[in-house]
Structures are given as C-alpha cells and as structure tokens.
Amino acid sequence: MGWKRLAAVAVVSGLALLTAPTTATAVGVKGIGHNASGLQPNATPGSEWHGSYVWQNKHVWCVQYALPAPDSNVGYKEGDELLTKAGKKLPSDVAANISYLLLRYSTTKSAEEAAALAHLLHTWTSPVDGNVNLGATDPKYLAYDSAFYASKLPPAVMDTVARLKADAEANRGPWTLSATAPKEPLIIGTESSWTVSLVKANGQGVPSAPIDFTLTDATLVDGSVGGKATTGADGSPATIKILPTGPKPSIAANADSPADKPVVHQPISTDNMQRMVTTGGEKKLSANATGQAKTAPGKVKITKIDSETKKAIAGVALRVTSKDQTKPALKQDDTELVGTDGKPLVLQTGADGTVEVPDLRTPQEICLVEVAAPKGYEEFFDPKAPPASCGTLAAGQTLALELVNKPNKPVVPSTIPAGQDGKTPVATASFETQLRPGVMLAVGGLVLLGAALAGFLVWRRQ
Structure with a gap:
C-alpha cells in the first residue's frame, strides 16, 4: 500500500495554500504527467496536459476542466467539499474514490500514474450534466470528453487508469478501526492477546496498515505502554500481546484513513481558474477496548x-468459609463456594489426611472449620467452638493450613500387687457392674451350702 507515501502527502496541503507569494511565477507550470496527442474541441489550449501542476513550488491537482491552470500569483483558500462542474454533489462512491486516489497517488513520481489520476479526476468531476456539455464554447460549461482523451493518451496511461480505478474500488474509504479485548477472563500479570483491525468500505481488511496504540492498566511484554502494530499482508487484524497490570486494562488505537469526501481549494481573487485538490484529506480514526482483569486464583490445602x-486423620468433614467462619468463601468468578444445600461447601479429608480447594478468589481470608469430630477424638470437640484454621490467600499461591485433633483419654486399668518390691507378677483385676445370671445361681448355691454346713455343725455340738 506504500503507507509512508500516504503520510507524505501533507506537504501539499495546509496554510501555504492560503497565501499568495509576492513574486509571480509562470502560469500553469506543468508538473508530472503526459500530454494527450490532441486537444478536445472548444477546450482552452493547455488542456491537453494530464498530470500535476506546480503551484508555489508544490504539486497540485486540478478540477474544473478547461479553465486556466493555477497561477502561482493567485492565492487559494480552502473551500467546501468537492462538487461536479455542474455544481452537484459527487456520488458517495466517486467522492470516496477521489479521496483515496489523492491520498495514495498525489505524491507519485510516475508520469503514467500522474496522467491517469488527472484523467480520472476530470472524468468524475466534469461529466456531461445539464448546461455542462461537450459542445459548450464557454470553458465554464465544457464537459470533459473522457472517450476522446482515452484515445489520445498513451496506452500505458490508460492501462494505469484501469489499475488506479480498481485500486480505489477495492480500498476506498470510509475505513473502520476497531479494537477487541480477549473474551476469556484476564489475569493480572498474565499475557493476553488483543486485536486491532482496519476494515475498508467493502468489508475487507486494509493490508499492511500501521496502527498506533497506547495502553492503560497494562503493558507490553517489554514493559512499554504503547507502540505500533501492523495489519497482516492479507488485511487480517494485528495481534498485540498485553500484560494487564490493573483491574481495567484498556487499549486506545489510532490510524489514518482516506476521507470519505475530498476538499477543494478555490482561487481567492478570481472565479475564472481551475480549482485545486491536494491530498483529498486524511481522516483520523480511533478505537478503544477495555477488559476486566483479576488477580490469579489461589488454592488452599x-x-x-x-x-x-x-x-x-482421614474422613474429617471440614467447612470452607470466609474470615467470619460463617459466610461462604468466594471462587475466582466471584460466586460463592457452596454445596447443593446453598451453605458453605463441606469437604472430607482423604486417606492422607489432606483436602485441597482450588480456584479461589484472591486475595481473601479463608477458614476451614471442623464440622464434627472424627471417631476417637470426640472428647475434646466443642460444637459451639469447633476447631478451625484460617489464613490469607495470595494471588497464584497455595495456602497451606494445618488442623490438629487431640485424641480421647485412654481407659486406665486397675492392678492388684502380689508380692513385694514389685518383683512378683501383677494380676489385673476385672470389675463388673452387673452380674450375669449364671454367676448369680452359683453364688446362691454357695450361700445355701454354707448355711447347711453351719446348721450341721451346730446340731453335732448339741
């Protein structure tokens, strides 16, 4: 596309057009182009020239065919949008074509391109329309005979006319600039891919187009906060790798586009001279995109x-809560971490006594509260003040917590010493708080037997 050449066209516009020099130079000094081999009937001599003119040391382009060429002694002022010689508005596609071609080719060094550009300008701005016709004797009303000059210009010029026209049809404005943030969630400090695109009026991307951009709450990988991106050679969007540094990373993009309506310059002191067009006008485009970024998620173990x-200790039920040990903790997507009952999620430790809770929002304080004591640890469990372990979860980190359970007190056996100095065996006594039926019968029999023996002994003595 020759974008450096597009930027250079500014040399032929600006305040210099508004002031005439004190010293006159030659009238209608030819610039770059070709003469046709013949002059259209009733046309002003010199109208066979197809190309640029030099006005105050600058190359300019003329419309209002057949009127005298620009005089460097005549000052020009910026006027309104370019109209046809009949004073009518140009069709929107024609106006866009002219703007693009002036932006793209007004600084050409090719005589064929210069002549082709002049031919197209006169064809589009001085067609037959009402009082403007091919038989007019007054140059103000003489239409441009495009077919006549097509036969009088060199074949190479007409080949270039076809090429320039096709270029304008394919690439004319208005262009549209857009910037797009990634759809996936953005993580602060993690690289993400953003895109900027420049699209033509026909919906196709502008190839190899430079796009300037600046970043907020974000940097490039090298730490800079701005730069230049270039669309693909096929017009595909440019991709920019961005590191979010804050919660609202954004990109502001800017690019140049051909104006959809060219601006004409009119002579100040006379109406009997051609109008001038220069760059056709550049249009500054801008686009913005903003994302939402969060700190990296963390997990608790x-x-x-x-x-x-x-x-x-395996199989211990633990409730995951926030700092107050009542409300649920928050997940990375800012939703509450709850179970099917809508209450803070309860998890159980595995065989290794651990449990992990991933994808938690950071930073936040997390607590794991024991729901019920595991078997063998009931004695020291207080349901009104259950054991808990808390800590602050940092971005991208694992918070390691530990929760200790005290086992129940063991049952202490009673012993009866047998012997002295502790050298004799120790017998362990067994106590029962309830007699079994068989034992009761045995004890009753012994009691009756004892009573009978006692009675027998008394009888013998008597």
Whole structure:
C-alpha cells in the first residue's frame, strides 16, 4: 500500500495554500504527467496536459476542466467539499474514490500514474450534466470528453487508469478501526492477546496498515505502554500481546484513513481558474477496548493430624468459609463456594489426611472449620467452638493450613500387687457392674451350702 507515501502527502496541503507569494511565477507550470496527442474541441489550449501542476513550488491537482491552470500569483483558500462542474454533489462512491486516489497517488513520481489520476479526476468531476456539455464554447460549461482523451493518451496511461480505478474500488474509504479485548477472563500479570483491525468500505481488511496504540492498566511484554502494530499482508487484524497490570486494562488505537469526501481549494481573487485538490484529506480514526482483569486464583490445602502421633486423620468433614467462619468463601468468578444445600461447601479429608480447594478468589481470608469430630477424638470437640484454621490467600499461591485433633483419654486399668518390691507378677483385676445370671445361681448355691454346713455343725455340738 506504500503507507509512508500516504503520510507524505501533507506537504501539499495546509496554510501555504492560503497565501499568495509576492513574486509571480509562470502560469500553469506543468508538473508530472503526459500530454494527450490532441486537444478536445472548444477546450482552452493547455488542456491537453494530464498530470500535476506546480503551484508555489508544490504539486497540485486540478478540477474544473478547461479553465486556466493555477497561477502561482493567485492565492487559494480552502473551500467546501468537492462538487461536479455542474455544481452537484459527487456520488458517495466517486467522492470516496477521489479521496483515496489523492491520498495514495498525489505524491507519485510516475508520469503514467500522474496522467491517469488527472484523467480520472476530470472524468468524475466534469461529466456531461445539464448546461455542462461537450459542445459548450464557454470553458465554464465544457464537459470533459473522457472517450476522446482515452484515445489520445498513451496506452500505458490508460492501462494505469484501469489499475488506479480498481485500486480505489477495492480500498476506498470510509475505513473502520476497531479494537477487541480477549473474551476469556484476564489475569493480572498474565499475557493476553488483543486485536486491532482496519476494515475498508467493502468489508475487507486494509493490508499492511500501521496502527498506533497506547495502553492503560497494562503493558507490553517489554514493559512499554504503547507502540505500533501492523495489519497482516492479507488485511487480517494485528495481534498485540498485553500484560494487564490493573483491574481495567484498556487499549486506545489510532490510524489514518482516506476521507470519505475530498476538499477543494478555490482561487481567492478570481472565479475564472481551475480549482485545486491536494491530498483529498486524511481522516483520523480511533478505537478503544477495555477488559476486566483479576488477580490469579489461589488454592488452599489443609492437613488434619493427630496431636500426639502426628499421623494423618482421614474422613474429617471440614467447612470452607470466609474470615467470619460463617459466610461462604468466594471462587475466582466471584460466586460463592457452596454445596447443593446453598451453605458453605463441606469437604472430607482423604486417606492422607489432606483436602485441597482450588480456584479461589484472591486475595481473601479463608477458614476451614471442623464440622464434627472424627471417631476417637470426640472428647475434646466443642460444637459451639469447633476447631478451625484460617489464613490469607495470595494471588497464584497455595495456602497451606494445618488442623490438629487431640485424641480421647485412654481407659486406665486397675492392678492388684502380689508380692513385694514389685518383683512378683501383677494380676489385673476385672470389675463388673452387673452380674450375669449364671454367676448369680452359683453364688446362691454357695450361700445355701454354707448355711447347711453351719446348721450341721451346730446340731453335732448339741
């Protein structure tokens, strides 16, 4: 597309057009182009020239065919949008074609391109329309005979006319600039891909187009906060790798586009001279995109152990809560971490005594609260103040917590010493708080037997 050449066209516009020099130069000094081999009937001599003119040391382009060429002694002022010689508005596609071609080719160094551009300008701005016709004797009303000059210009020029026209049809404005943030969630400090695109009026991307951009709450991988991106050679969007540094990363993009309506310059002191067009006008485009970024998620890993043996305790139910040990913790998507009952999620430790809770919002304080005591640890469990372990979860980190359970007190056996100095065996007594039926019968029999023996002994003595 020759974008450096497009930017250079500014040299032929601006305030210099508004002021005439004190010293006159030659009238209608030819610039770059070709002479046709013949002059259209009733046309002003010199109208056979197809190309640029030099006005105050600048190359300019003329409309209002057949009127005298620009005089460097005549000042020009910027006027309104370009109209046809009949004073009518140009069709929108024609106006866009002219703007694009002036932007793209007004600084050409090719005589064929210069002549082709002049031919197209006169064809589009001085067609037969009402009082403007091919037989007019007054140059103000003489239409441009496009077919006549097509036969009088070199074949290479007419080949270039076809090429320029096709270029304008394919690439004319108005162009549309857009910027797009990634659809996936953005993580602060994690690279993400953003796109900027420049699209032509026909919906196709502008190839190899430069796009300037600046970043907010974000940087490039090298730490810079702005730069230049270029669309693909096929017009595909440019991709920019961005690192969000804050919660609202954004990109502001800017690009140049051909104006959809060219601007004409009119002579100040006379109406009997051609109008001038220069760049056709550039249009500044801008686009913005903003995303939402969060800190990286974190996870909690809790280990449940025996306070005495330091061994893991499996199957312990733990409730995941926020700092107050009542409300649910928050997941990375800012929703509450709850179970099917709508209450804070309850998890159980595995065989290794641990349980992990991933994808949690950061930063936040997390607590894991014991729901019920595991078997063998009931004695020291207070349901009104259950054991809990809390900590602050940092971005992208694992919070390691530990929760200790004290085992129940063991049952102490009673012993009866037998012997002295502790050297004799120790017998363990067994106590029963309730007699079994067989034992009761045996004890009753012994009682009756004892009573009978006692009675017999008394009888013998008597």
